[in-house]
Amino acid sequence: MNTPAPGSAAARLGSTGNDIEHLPYGSYTHGDNGPRLGVRLGDHVLEVSAVLALLPSGELSDAARTAVDAPSLDALLAQNRTVWDEVRAGLQKVLGDPTHGEAVAAAAIPLADVTMGMPFTVADYVDFYGNEFHARNVGRIFRPTQEPLTPNWKHLPIGYHGRAGTIVPSGTDFPRPQGIRLDPDGVPTFGPSRRLDIEAEVGFVLGSPVPSGRVPLTEADNHIFGLTLTNDWSARDIQSFEYVPLGPNLGKSFCTTISPWITPLAALSEARVAPPERDTPLSDYLDDTNAAPWSFDLQIEILLNGEVVSVAPFAETYWTAAQMLAHMTINGAGLRAGDFFAGGTISGRERFQRGSFLEICWGGSEPMTLKDGSEFTFLRDGDEVCMRATAPGPNGSTIALGECTGRVLPAV
Ligand SMILES: O=C(O)/C=C/C(=O)CC(=O)CC(=O)O
Numbered sequence: 001m002n003t004p005a006p007g008s009a010a011a012r013l014g015s016t017g018n019d020i021e022h023l024p025y026g027s028y029t030h031g032d033n034g035p036r037l038g039v040r041l042g043d044h045v046l047e048v049s050a051v052l053a054l055l056p057s058g059e060l061s062d063a064a065r066t067a068v069d070a071p072s073l074d075a076l077l078a079q080n081r082t083v084w085d086e087v088r089a090g091l092q093k094v095l096g097d098p099t100h101g102e103a104v105a106a107a108a109i110p111l112a113d114v115t116m117g118m119p120f121t122v123a124d125y126v127d128f129y130g131n132e133f134h135a136r137n138v139g140r141i142f143r144p145t146q147e148p149l150t151p152n153w154k155h156l157p158i159g160y161h162g163r164a165g166t167i168v169p170s171g172t173d174f175p176r177p178q179g180i181r182l183d184p185d186g187v188p189t190f191g192p193s194r195r196l197d198i199e200a201e202v203g204f205v206l207g208s209p210v211p212s213g214r215v216p217l218t219e220a221d222n223h224i225f226g227l228t229l230t231n232d233w234s235a236r237d238i239q240s241f242e243y244v245p246l247g248p249n250l251g252k253s254f255c256t257t258i259s260p261w262i263t264p265l266a267a268l269s270e271a272r273v274a275p276p277e278r279d280t281p282l283s284d285y286l287d288d289t290n291a292a293p294w295s296f297d298l299q300i301e302i303l304l305n306g307e308v309v310s311v312a313p314f315a316e317t318y319w320t321a322a323q324m325l326a327h328m329t330i331n332g333a334g335l336r337a338g339d340f341f342a343g344g345t346i347s348g349r350e351r352f353q354r355g356s357f358l359e360i361c362w363g364g365s366e367p368m369t370l371k372d373g374s375e376f377t378f379l380r381d382g383d384e385v386c387m388r389a390t391a392p393g394p395n396g397s398t399i400a401l402g403e404c405t406g407r408v409l410p411a412v
């Protein structure tokens, strides 16, 4: 990797996974100050507007200066790729410059001293179903007498609209959801979920609004600002009773956790890989035969109470984020700054590459044995799930995505 100039903030503060090639954004509160838009360098957060104020006057556009003088990413998302790139280049310039190293390091705040909030205001939220291994597994478990893959699956990225208002930043504990599910005798009964689960996903943050419709595959880079690890907590018993025929609703709308750090797309330039080979001809708007590679080499580790229980390979996801975005807008629907979509539960070929306990433990019929010898199927009160991932970064660096953690509290 490029060694940062001695004395620069990058040299003083940067660490593997969070060096000058990464620079994820978040919204932090420090004592009575904040929330403010921050950028992460090593185990510190820096106020973006303060860092960019160190650029020589005239080097930053008014649009960029105004957008970062803000509590979160919202104003920056409302700008466009040119401004996004300008801000990142400005941060890299200041943080790599030894002249500013001492001042920036003195103003840096240890992560242990801040509270991270939602990095942006979620506008609309869509959750896709883009991974073929997951879709086949869930099909077999939920609909054992039918073809696992529905007839539409290879023709379009299936998705449903989720609940934007219950997306929370990592570290937010939540009570076990309650709802109507079948009791052991098959009678619909109200009560706490008995099949509380996770879904390991990558979420994509959108910006550069389009008032109405159509973001072609070639424009995806101009609208996908960045990405974040996402856990779409799912109450399988509530979900499996309610979802016919309109899809998931309360079984998934109680809480969705994201990492508070949004990794900019530019930091993942080296992690981009081709998606799995397509075996079904696609409509022109989805046909990515000759498109730039739009998948990512990301291995997502899933930890249950600190124990790694699965490693989910994102690159196995069949539909790409560019295709999902093209699909979301092909009917004329525009996009707003802060729109967010998750790509679907990530699973691979092997059992311990699956991104949900539903799949790993096959609907509860195949418990897994934890390190302490106990058997596990679905989440218990007090369980904590953490997701983390690394990817190859620019110039030989490593990108460590921000962690996505949550804990289940007893039902209220
Ligand atoms: O009913 C089904 O086949 C599956 C439902 C889901 O798993 C929904 C979901 O959240 C999609 C995903 O994350 O892949």
Ligand SMILES: [Ca+2]
Pocket (backbone or CB within 6 Å): 127, 128, 199, 201, 232, 342, 344, 345
């Ligand atoms: Ca999901």
Ligand SMILES: [Mg+2]
Pocket (backbone or CB within 6 Å): 162, 231, 232, 233, 234, 252, 253, 254, 255, 256
């Ligand atoms: Mg959810």
